[in-house]
Amino acid sequence: xxxxxxxxxxxxxxxxxxxxxxxxxxxxxxxxxxxxxxxxxxxxxxxxxxxxxxxxxxxxxxxxxxxxxxxxxxxxxxxxxxxxxxxxxxxxxxxxxxxxxxxxxxxxxxxxxxxxxxxxxxxxxxxxxxxxxxxxxxxxxxxxxxxxxxxxxxxxxxxxxxxxxxxxxxxxxxxxxxxxxxxxxxxxxxxxxxxxxxxxxxxxxxxxxxxxxxxxxxxxxxxxxxxxxxxxxxxxxxxxxxxxxxxxxxxxxxxxxxxxxxxxxx
Amino acid sequence: xxxxxxxxxxxxxxxxxxxxxxxxxxxxxxxxxxxxxxxxxxxxxxxxxxxxxxxxxxxxxxxxxxxxxxxxxxxxxxxxxxxxxxxxxxxxxxxxxxxxxxxxxxxxxxxxxxxxxxxxxxxxxxxxxxxxxxxxxxxxxxxxxxxxxxxxxxxxxxxxxxxxxxxxxxxxxxxxxxxxxxxxxxxxxxxxxxxxxxxxxxxxxxxxxxxxxxxxxxxxxxxxxxxxxxxxxxxxxxxxxxxxxxxxxxxxxxxxxxxxxxx
Numbered sequence: 001x002x003x004x005x006x007x008x009x010x011x012x013x014x015x016x017x018x019x020x021x022x023x024x025x026x027x028x029x030x031x032x033x034x035x036x037x038x039x040x041x042x043x044x045x046x047x048x049x050x051x052x053x054x055x056x057x058x059x060x061x062x063x064x065x066x067x068x069x070x071x072x073x074x075x076x077x078x079x080x081x082x083x084x085x086x087x088x089x090x091x092x093x094x095x096x097x098x099x100x101x102x103x104x105x106x107x108x109x110x111x112x113x114x115x116x117x118x119x120x121x122x123x124x125x126x127x128x129x130x131x132x133x134x135x136x137x138x139x140x141x142x143x144x145x146x147x148x149x150x151x152x153x154x155x156x157x158x159x160x161x162x163x164x165x166x167x168x169x170x171x172x173x174x175x176x177x178x179x180x181x182x183x184x185x186x187x188x189x190x191x192x193x194x195x196x197x198x199x200x201x202x203x204x205x206x207x208x209x210x211x212x213x214x215x216x217x218x219x220x221x222x223x224x225x226x227x228x229x230x231x232x233x234x235x236x237x238x239x240x241x242x243x244x245x246x247x248x249x250x251x252x253x254x255x256x257x258x259x260x261x262x263x264x265x266x
Numbered sequence: 267x268x269x270x271x272x273x274x275x276x277x278x279x280x281x282x283x284x285x286x287x288x289x290x291x292x293x294x295x296x297x298x299x300x301x302x303x304x305x306x307x308x309x310x311x312x313x314x315x316x317x318x319x320x321x322x323x324x325x326x327x328x329x330x331x332x333x334x335x336x337x338x339x340x341x342x343x344x345x346x347x348x349x350x351x352x353x354x355x356x357x358x359x360x361x362x363x364x365x366x367x368x369x370x371x372x373x374x375x376x377x378x379x380x381x382x383x384x385x386x387x388x389x390x391x392x393x394x395x396x397x398x399x400x401x402x403x404x405x406x407x408x409x410x411x412x413x414x415x416x417x418x419x420x421x422x423x424x425x426x427x428x429x430x431x432x433x434x435x436x437x438x439x440x441x442x443x444x445x446x447x448x449x450x451x452x453x454x455x456x457x458x459x460x461x462x463x464x465x466x467x468x469x470x471x472x473x474x475x476x477x478x479x480x481x482x483x484x485x486x487x488x489x490x491x492x493x494x495x496x497x498x499x500x501x502x503x504x505x506x507x508x509x510x511x512x513x514x515x516x517x518x519x520x521x522x523x524x525x526x527x528x529x
Binding site for chain 1: 290291294298299302303305306307309310311312313314315316319320323324440442443444446447450452453454458459
């Protein structure tokens, strides 16, 4: 039993490292940094000036929201690519044909992307604090770190789901990008959720990130565990639902492809 | 004097439309993404307490955003796709020059971008009741033509920049937002700090777009408009000159080392 657990753990970390290393091994340092911080930085500036023009007087709200979106977009796109590229590079049949247990093979893809997203967001926050003179005097730093890590983990659930979709659709990456754009509106990155029409507010609360971002904003204002615990619990629940949905989706696709013998057509 | 290669243009445009333009990816670039940016602008405006969003910058500006995203990604993916599919060598070796092919492809991409702008105009007119009463139509028309020309020049430049070096794709991949931010696609350029306004002056799109937005807002100061048009044309021509220089470098590189795959 213990031997089996150690075997699964070894597969988990081997998958985690190979998947992450394989993605970035040929990337130049400029490309790596630009992909992590470049796009989010200029997107944030774009939204800040857009807000300034329309009279939105709280640019710090936009700055913090966009920094908190970094682990989410990082985790989602990283995990989606890690799964979806198996099909693109023709290695899917080897993965599905191997005797390795599916759970560590599948969930291992997220580990380094979660870690990467967490580190990038903390770094982004430090840079933003310096550039925009954020007032961090009240900050509950430990709670903020917990919230950022939580956002990175729960968003990987969406990554699993979109990764599974990319196994059955050639447009998986495009669907993910479209969804990522929708997050600029839905999860309280650029303006409070209350500004959304009621229908969209319901959608927002049905997604991971929404409560995590709200909790992180409260932690930045110095809120303690008691003030954010309900938001954290809600975020954990939403993340668990999406991770489970992604895994079940993957298992379903695998079962269907095994039955029909059409791995390439998946 | 050589006649315009109309058959080539017609054929290339048709191929470009079928292979790159009419797909789900383009729908995302030209329709969904601009709609999202417009929605963010409108909701920010609502959160700021405004009853109506600014139609020129927030709604029509979303269309400009779609045009630009389309140009950047289709122009860069054209060359990346050719390289990945191993047809770049065939294009360089064909009697029709890479320059001509890229020029026609970029033209198709720019014209496709008009779809995005058209949708934004229709949304502004039909949904938000945008009034055309004060619009300087001549100003808008000329500015739009120059905006298309400026985007075409940048599209051709990007395509050749990518052909020049594999490493350049890393740079181009992240060009979308900085240019959108510097040129003020969804806000007037005056909201930027002065040093950023000066920096944005190197982009021809900025000048043509500023003239178009001012014309949409009813500006009839012809000296302002003509100055902006002249600067847009001049900088576009500089981009064309740099593109020509890059083309010579690419051809020289091929002649010297014979390694088509390295360009």
